[in-house]
Amino acid sequence: MSETSPRLRAVLDDIPTYKPGKSAETGGPVGYKLSSNENPYPPLPGVLESVTAAACSFNRYPDMACTGLMSELSERFGVPQSHLATGTGSVGVAQQLLQATSGPGDEVIYAWRSFEAYPIITRISGATSVQVPLTPGDVHDLDAMADAITDRTRLIFVCNPNNPTGTVVRREELERFLDRVPDDVLVVVDEAYREFIRDAQVPDGVELYRRRPNVCVLRTFSKAYGLAGLRVGFAIAHEPVAAALRKTAVPFGVSQLAQEAAIASLRAEDELLGRVGSLVCERTRVVEALRAQGWTVPETQANFLWLRLGERTMDFAAACEQAGVVVRPFPGEGVRVTIGEAEANDILMKVTEVFPKER
Numbered sequence: 001m002s003e004t005s006p007r008l009r010a011v012l013d014d015i016p017t018y019k020p021g022k023s024a025e026t027g028g029p030v031g032y033k034l035s036s037n038e039n040p041y042p043p044l045p046g047v048l049e050s051v052t053a054a055a056c057s058f059n060r061y062p063d064m065a066c067t068g069l070m071s072e073l074s075e076r077f078g079v080p081q082s083h084l085a086t087g088t089g090s091v092g093v094a095q096q097l098l099q100a101t102s103g104p105g106d107e108v109i110y111a112w113r114s115f116e117a118y119p120i121i122t123r124i125s126g127a128t129s130v131q132v133p134l135t136p137g138d139v140h141d142l143d144a145m146a147d148a149i150t151d152r153t154r155l156i157f158v159c160n161p162n163n164p165t166g167t168v169v170r171r172e173e174l175e176r177f178l179d180r181v182p183d184d185v186l187v188v189v190d191e192a193y194r195e196f197i198r199d200a201q202v203p204d205g206v207e208l209y210r211r212r213p214n215v216c217v218l219r220t221f222s223k224a225y226g227l228a229g230l231r232v233g234f235a236i237a238h239e240p241v242a243a244a245l246r247k248t249a250v251p252f253g254v255s256q257l258a259q260e261a262a263i264a265s266l267r268a269e270d271e272l273l274g275r276v277g278s279l280v281c282e283r284t285r286v287v288e289a290l291r292a293q294g295w296t297v298p299e300t301q302a303n304f305l306w307l308r309l310g311e312r313t314m315d316f317a318a319a320c321e322q323a324g325v326v327v328r329p330f331p332g333e334g335v336r337v338t339i340g341e342a343e344a345n346d347i348l349m350k351v352t353e354v355f356p357k358e359r
């Protein structure tokens with residue numbers, strides 16, 4: 001057999017493979033998974049029924065135009081259908097956005113640390129990442145991000161709330177930043193955790209999009225709506241961008257099961273948002289308890305919190321696993337912990353109670 005392998009693109013050489021949150025089964029003795037910012041509630045019976053019904057015809061391709069879902073979303077957000085595009089999770093839509101805007105020689109700006117898919121999908125597109133460090137308080141440094149714009153900038157991600165820190169940027173500073181971005185640069189406001197926000201000063205990205213043709217909002221059914229396993233997300237953007245997203249979509253990427261589940265979830269929104277409310281209460285309980293124990297916890301508006309543990313990160317993650325909860329460590333930096341069911345959160349708080357706060 002020949003030693004030569006097919007030629008692959010050189011950019012793949014230094015792309016880190018996306019690292020999913022570790023599963024509970026391979027973790028500790030009890031096994032609560034607090035590592036992937038998932039919704040701990042099981043599917044609502046009505047949503048499950050609609051998925052089961054759709055399963056009877058999965059010998060057929062799904063509706064490629066996602067007609068029913070588009071019509072529900074259009075009504076729910078008060079936007080024309082031509083301003084909507086769906087994809088295989090919002091990460092799928094983010095990748096389509098890069099394919100539509102950026103290639104070799106172009107630059108993509110985002111805060112760092114932020115969602116770990118950004119560097120991967122940027123590299124795959126052939127464009128160059130421009131990572132702008134978070135402020136010492138773990139918030140987007142929007143002034144520095146605006147300063148980083150060059151003639152080569154094609155796309156800017158603003159992750160609000162930011163994964164993994166949970167921190168937010170507020171209306172005034174975001175508007176000021178957007179005023180500084182040239183009209184031909186696309187700003188993607190990634191609102192994967194929008195429904196968990198309780199800070200009234202945080203703008204709804206959809207409001208920004210209505211007044212600014214270069215703003216695109218990313219949303220997902222994976223988090224608040226609990227459909228992570230079905231892979232459906234969407235973008236709200238002005239027509240040229242939304243049309244480009246339809247061109248770059250994987251044909252039939254969003255399954256009929258996902259489409260029906262998303263429609264049923266929008267119709268059961270009150271109940272689902274009630275669950276989000278309970279998770280937000282849990283968030284408050286956990287953050288207050290950790291602070292009372294002496295931890296520094298950045299203000300989080302998402303369904304997770306961030307502990308900047310530095311060199312002690314892996315020890316903390318191991319202690320959590322030992323106790324029965326799997327968290328998401330970023331070696332040398334910190335740990336992201338999803339707010340889960342109360343029992344899981346209680347285990348976390350037991351670990352934080354005894355784990356040394358400072359070396």
Ligand SMILES: Cc1ncc(COP(=O)(O)O)c(C=O)c1O
Nearest residue numbers: 089090091115163192220222233
């Ligand atoms: C900030 C952010 N954006 C997008 C996503 C992608 O979610 P999905 O592809 O499931 O919609 C995630 C998932 O963790 C995220 O944290």
